[in-house]
Amino acid sequence: MHEWECTGFFTPEIDLDKLKKKGKILVIECPQRIPCDVCREVCPTNAIIMEKISDVPTLNEEKCVLCLKCVENCPGLAIFLLGVEGEKGYMVVPYEFLPIPKEGDEVKVLDRKGKEVGRGIVKEVRMGDTPLVKVEFSPDILKEARGFKT
Amino acid sequence: MPRIREHPILDFKWSERKKIKFTFDSEEIIGYDGDTIASALYASGKRVIRRSFKYHRPRGLFCGIGQCSSCLVKVNGIPNQKACVTPIEEGMVVESQGSIPSAERDLLSLLDALELKHGIQYEKFLGPKFLRPLYFKLFNFVLGSGNVKEEVPKVKFSEGYYPEKEVDVLVIGGGPAGICAAKASAECGARTLLVEERDRIGGELLKQTHKFFGSRRYYSGMRGFRIADVLSKELEKSGAEVMVNTLAIGYLDGKIGVCRDEREFSLVKPKCIVVSTGATERTLMFENNDLPGVMGAGGVQTLMHLYGVKPGEEALIVGSGNVGLILAYQLLQAGVEVKAVIEILPKIGGYFVHAAKIRRMGVEILTSHTIKRAVGRKEVEGAEIVKVDENLREIEGSERFIECDLICLAVGMSPNIEILRQMGCEVVYIPELGGFVAKHDENMETSRAGVFVAGDSSGIEEATTAMIEGEIAGISAALKSGKGRKEHEERREKLKMLLEEMRDNPFGERVVIGKKKMWGA
Structure with missing residues (x-):
């Protein structure tokens, strides 16, 4: 039995140096074998590898063009974009609650357990079936930050 | 009123909807067009809808879909109507049953404080004989099962003749499994009829706002209520006939009795039947588990x-x-x-x-x-x-x-298998499948030739596998009724493989074990 099966949160290894070098990376937090193929099917460059429908998805970073289609469509809301811009860190996460924040709003940045780990500023909101929100914050909390509250 | 004014996914269009007034225990209640008695009451803060039979404990909504008896009320003088599925109408008179003066403040709830022995009504109120009709009325009142007033018109049954309809395949239940079964059967060229108890097809999909998992072929990534829309349209295209507000009452001599709008009774004579009646939610034993809320x-x-x-x-x-x-x-x-x-x-x-x-x-x-x-x-x-x-x-x-x-x-849930039992299908108890299920083979055929099962009624699982099972059952039923060609048989084999693939994970394993047990039973 994995610990995440009991706790409901999962902390994959994230290479911050690589993130700083590349500027932005896609993080998939989907460690369990479940019958779902949405990310693979929406990916325009076949960057998500999953042989059988219940396999755990893995990312081919060389093929990934960071189009965010998987982030928007993942039914488990388990894919995130993390990035660094200058002195700031940021995340792009799906958000299905009201009110939908506006650019410039200050929000509470939450970790995987819903605990506040800092404050962030909403930089961009992309409306769609699932709105995507870009939140900027201190780069120190890049490993923890996975959600926010308005 | 606790209505959801704003929702991130759904739009209830409150401003476009007509307000409807009715009374509950003489109090005026305002609901919206589309509400049921229970939803309008709940939105008005009325959670106590009835009192329990014996001790007059408060009872409210439990299942919300007409499967339990937690919300029976008297509507326009007719007792024992399910508040959760009865649409409201202007001027409707709704009363709680067996409470004085109202469900909210029931004087008879004192009975809950007395320690009454179970079954005293069988010992104490037997004689003298001439008082029995009075006792009967009294018990009917106190037990909350109601007395029918003389002026309520009795339903007239026509004498011995009911319209009869012959079809190749009859599908009972219009959830994801039933829709896919009817669609697949109609696509094989079989004359198909789908009967659905509710006012629209879609079943549980209609209530789901999240994006679905599963296979892209079965609409993964789409929100549940939208899948219901897409499936309904596809079913229409397939040429299958759909009857909503129609309850399949029972089986007799190769015919299924169906009742539309609680009035029109007719008979359906199918060559094959697919049962996709879904499941009922389970409850749990704990103190006060009957409290409204x-x-x-x-x-x-x-x-x-x-x-x-x-x-x-x-x-x-x-x-x-x-x-x-x-x-x-x-x-x-x-x-x-x-x-x-x-x-x-x-x-x-x-x-x-x-x-x-x-x-x-x-x-x-x-x-x-x-x-x-x-x-x-x-x-x-x-x-x-x-x-x-x-x-x-x-x-x-x-x-x-x-x-x-x-x-x-x-x-958890338990499969709805009543009609399968009535048809004489062999029933086995398989905990991994949610309890009692009708024994069925890979083509979804039960022990009774020509009777098929699909979806949660064949074992509790999820929507994608229900849809695949539905297709398999629909094709099987059509083939059995003499319709369909070799290509349909080939499609069914592919679907079986897909089903196997869908279950190849820790969640599907349980079902695979259950189905194996069932075949061995």
Whole structure:
């Protein structure tokens, strides 16, 4: 039995140096074998590898063009974009609650357990079936930050 | 009124909807066009809808879909109407049954305080004989089963003749499995009829706001209620006939009796039958589990997503399977605070990603915990939860009180197999499939030739596998009725392989084990 099966949160290894070098990376937090193929099917460059429908998805970073289609469509809301811009860190996460924040709003940045780990500023909101929100914050909390509250 | 004014996914179009007035225990209630009696009452803050038979304990909504008897009321003088599925009409007179003066304030609730021996009515009220009709009326009143007034017109049955319809395939139940079965059968060229009890087809899909998992071929990534729309349109294209508001009452001599709008009775004579009647939510044993505010998870989803009613302010969810986890997320979206999700087993039952979604929003998932009692006088005011050890026994001294006004039970479902049993299909008990199921083979045919089963009524699973099973059953039924060609047989083989692939994971394993057990039984 994995610990995440009991706790409901999962902390994959994230290479911050690589993130700083590349500027932005896609993080998939989907460690369990479940019958779902949405990310693979929406990916325009076949960057998500999953042989059988219940396999755990893995990312081919060389093929990934960071189009965010998987982030928007993942039914488990388990894919995130993390990035660094200058002195700031940021995340792009799906958000299905009201009110939908506006650019410039200050929000509470939450970790995987819903605990506040800092404050962030909403930089961009992309409306769609699932709105995507870009939140900027201190780069120190890049490993923890996975959600926010308005 | 606790209506959901704004929702991130759904639009209830309140401003376009007509207001409808009716009375409940002489009090005026205002509901909206599309409401049922129960949803309008709930939205007006009326949670006590009836009183229990014997002790007159308060009772409210539980299942929300007409499967339990928790919300029976008298409508325009006719007793025992299900408040949760009866649409409201202007000027309707709704009364609670057997309470004086109202369900809310019932003087007979004193009976709950007396320690009455079980069955006293069989000992005490037998004589003298001339008083029996009076006792009968009195009991009917006190027990809340009502007395029919003389002026209520009796339904007239025509003498011995009912319209009869011949079809190749009859599908009973219009959820995801039934729709796919009817569609597949019609595509094979079989004359197909689908009967659905509710006013529209779609079943559980209609109440789901989250994006579905599963295979792209079966609409993964699409929200449940939209899948229902797409499937309905595809079914229309396939040429299958659909009858809504139609209840399949029973089976006799190769015919199924169906009743439309509770009035028109007719007979259907099919060559083959597909039963896709879904499942019923289970309840759980604990003190006060009948208090209004203790509801089945599906009932809560029905209130929120079909009728736009906010089911409470603070909720506790019992059970961390996918239903419990998804419900927690849906409650948060409707603006309800979720106090915790509790799970008796040491690990979370549903998909990790569903759990992570609600954890991220700060909802606690307490594993190795169960509910001890619901607390409250007329409705839920809180819950006492308790830790359990590795043998699932309560640990004394670990009790904790959680303040909440809604307790949602997401503790599993049992397949609806009544009509299969009545048709004489062999029934076996398989815990992995949710309890009693009709024994069926890979083509979904039961022990009775020509009778097929699909979806939750063949074993509790999820929507994608229900749709695949539906297609397999639909094709099988069409082939059996003499329709379809070799290509359809080939398609069925491919579907069987897909089904196997879908179940090749820790969640599907259980079903695979259950089906194997069933074949061996």
